Amino acid sequence: MxxxxxxxxxxxxxxxxxxxxxxxxxxxxxxxxxxxxxxxxxxxxxxxxxxxxxxxxxxxxxxxxxxxxxxxxxxxxxxxxxxxxxxxxxxxxxxxxxxxxxxxxxxxxxxxxxxxxxxxxxxxxxxxxxxxxxxxxxxxxxxxxxxxxxxxxxxxxxxxxxxxxxxxxxxxxxxxxxxxxxxxxxxxxxxxxxxxxxxxxxxxxxxxxxxxxxxxxxxxxxxxxxxxxxxxxxxxxxxxxACGAIGSGILSKGKTLCSIGTSGVVLSYEEEKDRDFGGKVHYFNHGEENTFYTMGVTLAAGYSLSWFKDVFAKEEAFETLLQGLENVPVGANGLLFTPYVVGERTPHADATIRASFIGMDASHERIDFARAVIEGITFSLQESIDIFRQSGKTIDTIISIGGGAKNETWLQIQADVFNAKIVKLQSEQGPAIGAAILAAYGSGWASSLQECADAFLIEDIVYEPIPENVEKYATLFNLYKQVYSQTKELNEGLKSFRKN
Missing domain, CATH: 3.30.420.40 (ATPase, nucleotide binding domain)
Known part of the structure; x- marks a missing residue:
């Protein structure tokens, strides 16, 4: 073989x-x-x-x-x-x-x-x-x-x-x-x-x-x-x-990748070379010949959750920290989080902005904060998807990889916030598999990169958006978008008090 x-x-x-x-x-x-x-x-x-x-x-x-x-x-x-x-x-x-x-x-x-x-x-x-x-x-x-x-x-x-x-x-x-x-x-x-x-x-x-x-x-x-x-x-x-996209099968119109690692990436397949996003998102050549991809970046995606764990549950496993996540209702009982712990990239290229918890009260428990962090990360990624859709792009299927694909509740949150079908792959190796697919295609194993990827990749579980949750998250997302503009000046004032 x-x-x-x-x-x-x-x-x-x-x-x-x-x-x-x-x-x-x-x-x-x-x-x-x-x-x-x-x-x-x-x-x-x-x-x-x-x-x-x-x-x-x-x-x-x-x-x-x-x-x-x-x-x-x-x-x-x-x-x-x-x-x-x-x-x-x-x-x-x-x-x-x-x-x-x-x-x-x-x-x-x-x-x-x-x-x-x-x-x-x-x-x-x-x-x-x-x-x-x-x-x-x-x-x-x-x-x-x-x-x-x-x-x-x-x-x-x-x-x-x-x-x-x-x-x-x-x-x-x-x-x-x-x-x-x-x-x-x-x-x-x-x-x-x-x-x-x-x-x-x-x-x-x-x-x-x-x-x-x-x-x-x-x-x-x-x-x-x-x-x-x-x-x-x-x-x-x-x-x-580009290789992460190939390794996740992002090789046709409508296909989008959500990768949640330390940072978070939303990457969408693009056939047109002259689409104008005004610099709000990145626009690069794909690894597939004569195609492109658009990409938005959340600087502290998984890192926001790691920060929360290190501060409030340092000795616990992530599984223990997130136990009961599925029992917290949409909106984390009225708690909102913006994941700007190291600044932000898309749609706000801002090195000064910092994170916020909005709506804290005495009834909130640690799991409410954990749910708010996860929802806030997902809202930040949704800002990139929102830019794509406003430009006329169709985004109906999203392949989710990285830390965000390791928790079933988070995968459902992604489906509901993004209002799209979320696909979890059976075996996820990302860029390394993308590089291997390029070598296989170059070696003549298949007549197209798509055919090669299809042979390498198998879908595991599909999460469909729940209409009731989609509606609630649309309301929450509008509130989330207001936090940046209303805390920008405050964070500029606090900058001189931060550790170097």
Whole structure:
């Protein structure tokens, strides 16, 4: 039987999965690597740590595989978005990679608006200038490390550097390039205009390929180090969110993904290249050829619940904390929560706003607060869905993954708040499976990415919205939306009293 490997290069660890033609995970291995945080707001990694740990993970995966390594047709990648890797003329790393969660570039974001203009930026890149993106990082290095910048011959994104070290070939692909602010998203090409306006040499942008594109085979050295066959084909891969969408079957109109991890993502499939959301949500190229996705982000989704547990139930399991959740009525007995514990992203790009409990009284118990936190997280995600629907998008089926898919009551809350069918998958591996599906499709296992995903993914449980609850939540959602505007000024006043 044939196999493929999905490599998911995350922020804290690399995960590799070996998958057979039935979509079954034969084995998986994960290896961690550290963050480098020299100053407040800085977040970096040594790119060679990714290579070392991925090599170790693949070696372990292969060593426990009972089959013929030649049956492993190929491998592909999912990768953390936006990170900046700079190489010199000898393709050696010039400095540590600056990661997606690095916030040092507020000054450079404003420079982009000054140089390009908000309207033109959205017209070309479909996204606002945020600290996480790659272009602000390039401008920061150019401004504060000019000698390093002058030596740069190419910039790369994290998974693209890892792939280069496996193959000796330098490429990027559209779903990750869309998160740089240098790609013309609709035209699928590096924007010479963006490069010219911001002073970034166009020749440091890597060649672009499709996510399922075959970029070669692994080198003899990498084969020797891992035990893989030299014939193992390598495919370009995709950004983590694009691969998460592929790994959840978000490959047709009306399909939407709700992923609740530390942060929360609502991601919806998009066929049109010219839809205008005015920068309220992200708009990126998909891992499927000539398609796109829109995405809204809640900064502290699962993190809000983790914070609540750590403060009020540190020694308890989540199952104990949420015991009796299903018995609390819609609206948590008149208690409302906004999940702004670290600020917010969609629809309010606001680093100063903070969370609120509204409506507390002496009758409330801890489980009421827990229900309010879960409902508040879901309301925040609904704000993204609301933006999608107001633009004319149809959202009728939502695949739910992550922490929000581990509790039946929360899944029903999602169905009722989103007023959509919620689907829980039988086996959920997200971006790693998405990378494996890209490798399988690239290897010719199916005639389309959709067909490949259908073979890999099985629905488990479907939750339908309850009309009575939908109506109640619509009323509560309108109240929830008022909290931001009515607490914004208060939080600005409190900012100077917070811990640094």
């Amino acid at each position: 044939k196999h493929v490997i999905g490599v998911d290069l995350g922020t804290s660890a690399v995960k590799v999965v070996l998958v057979n033609q039935q979509g079954q995970i034969v084995n998986e291995v994960s290896k961690p690597y550290p963050l480098i945080q020299e100053k407040s707001g800085y977040s970096e990694q040594d790119p060679n740590e990714w290579v070392t740990q991925t090599t170790a993970a693949l070696k372990e995966l292969v060593s426990t595989f009972n089959g013929d390594v030649a049956s492993i047709d190929g491998l592909s990648f999912s990768g953390q978005m936006h990170g900046l890797v700079l190489l010199d003329n000898n393709n050696e790393v010039l400095r540590n990679a600056i990661l997606w969660n690095d916030t040092r570039t507020t000054e450079q974001c404003q420079q982009i608006y000054n140089l390009v203009g908000e309207e033109k930026l959205l017209q070309i890149t479909k996204n606002p200038a945020l600290e996480g993106f790659t272009l602000p990082k390039l401008l920061w290095v150019k401004q504060y490390e000019p000698e390093t910048f002058a030596k740069a011959s190419v910039f790369m994104l994290p998974k693209d550097y890892l792939r280069y070290k496996m193959t000796g070939q330098i490429h990027s692909e559209y779903s990750d390039a869309a998160g740089t602010l240098l790609l013309n998203v609709a035209e699928k090409s590096w924007s010479e205009e963006m490069c010219e306006l911001t002073g970034i040499p166009a020749n440091i942008c890597p060649p672009l390929v499709e996510s399922h594109g075959n970029v070669g085979t692994i080198t003899a050295q990498f084969a020797s180090e891992t035990g893989l066959a030299e014939s193992t084909k390598v495919f370009a891969g995709g950004a983590d969110n």
